[in-house]
Amino acid sequence: MRIIGTKDYEDMSRKAANIISAQIIMKPGCVLGLATGSTPIGTYQNLVKRYQEGDIDFSGVTTVNLDEYKGITKENDQSYYYFMNHNLFSHVNVDTNRTFLPDGTEPDADKACEEYNRVIEATGGVDLQLLGIGHNGHIGFNEPADVFKKKCHCVELSETTIKANQRFFASYDDVPKQAYTMGILTIMQARKILVVVSGEDKAAIVKEAFFGPITPKVQASVLQLHPDVTIVGDEAAFSLIKA
Numbered sequence: 001m002r003i004i005g006t007k008d009y010e011d012m013s014r015k016a017a018n019i020i021s022a023q024i025i026m027k028p029g030c031v032l033g034l035a036t037g038s039t040p041i042g043t044y045q046n047l048v049k050r051y052q053e054g055d056i057d058f059s060g061v062t063t064v065n066l067d068e069y070k071g072i073t074k075e076n077d078q079s080y081y082y083f084m085n086h087n088l089f090s091h092v093n094v095d096t097n098r099t100f101l102p103d104g105t106e107p108d109a110d111k112a113c114e115e116y117n118r119v120i121e122a123t124g125g126v127d128l129q130l131l132g133i134g135h136n137g138h139i140g141f142n143e144p145a146d147v148f149k150k151k152c153h154c155v156e157l158s159e160t161t162i163k164a165n166q167r168f169f170a171s172y173d174d175v176p177k178q179a180y181t182m183g184i185l186t187i188m189q190a191r192k193i194l195v196v197v198s199g200e201d202k203a204a205i206v207k208e209a210f211f212g213p214i215t216p217k218v219q220a221s222v223l224q225l226h227p228d229v230t231i232v233g234d235e236a237a238f239s240l241i242k243a
């Protein structure tokens with residue numbers, strides 16, 4: 001596990017973007033696993049800037065996202081499809097035929113998940129997976145549980161997650177209660193993993209997930225077993241650990 005301490009959110013975003021840029025430069029046809037949420041927004045902004053400055057080229061890149069809400073249209077500005085287009089895809093030269101997310105509009109969960117597993121396998125596997133981490137240790141939408149689920153599956157979002165997501169919706173009732181997510185095995189099969197964490201509110205979970213016991217109650221703790229994980233975090237998120 002490589003821990004990279006940074007000054008603040010801006011610094012974290014720039015350093016995470018450096019790592020992703022290096023991946024794209026070293027392997028122009030790479031597969032990037034991408035995340036949504038607040039934390040990676042600055043990373044995406046830095047990637048867009050680097051693309052505009054001519055330093056990186058997305059034309060050969062394939063992307064697979066971690067998750068998508070179930071029962072939400074692509075046009076809905078809270079869909080992860082919308083988020084990715086808005087924050088990254090529409091600003092760079094990625095071929096949108098090679099940007100993939102689970103199909104949140106597919107009501108049949110088995111069908112949606114089987115299809116997404118097939119899509120990920122067809123890419124040849126993820127070279128670099130970007131992850132944020134939830135306050136309860138979730139990665140993707142793999143919520144605290146008794147087991148680590150292997151592949152794409154449909155999840156009932158936990159109360160903590162629904163409440164954390166409420167800020168993006170008009171009301172609690174509008175927050176989707178289910179989502180499709182990549183499974184833990186698929187995440188662990190990524191050749192490299194890059195975790196971004198920012199803010200004091202993440203300090204406790206950073207300590208628990210990366211320095212506590214490995215348990216499905218804290219799904220991110222499984223990352224301790226991955227051979228190539230880099231955690232880039234700011235001072236506040238690392239305040240309870242020595243970075």
Ligand code: F6R
Nearest residue numbers: 035036037038039132133134140
């Ligand atoms: C998003 C995702 C989630 C987030 C996590 C942290 O695709 O899979 O696991 O990474 O909820 O979210 P933020 O960054 O908003 O704190």
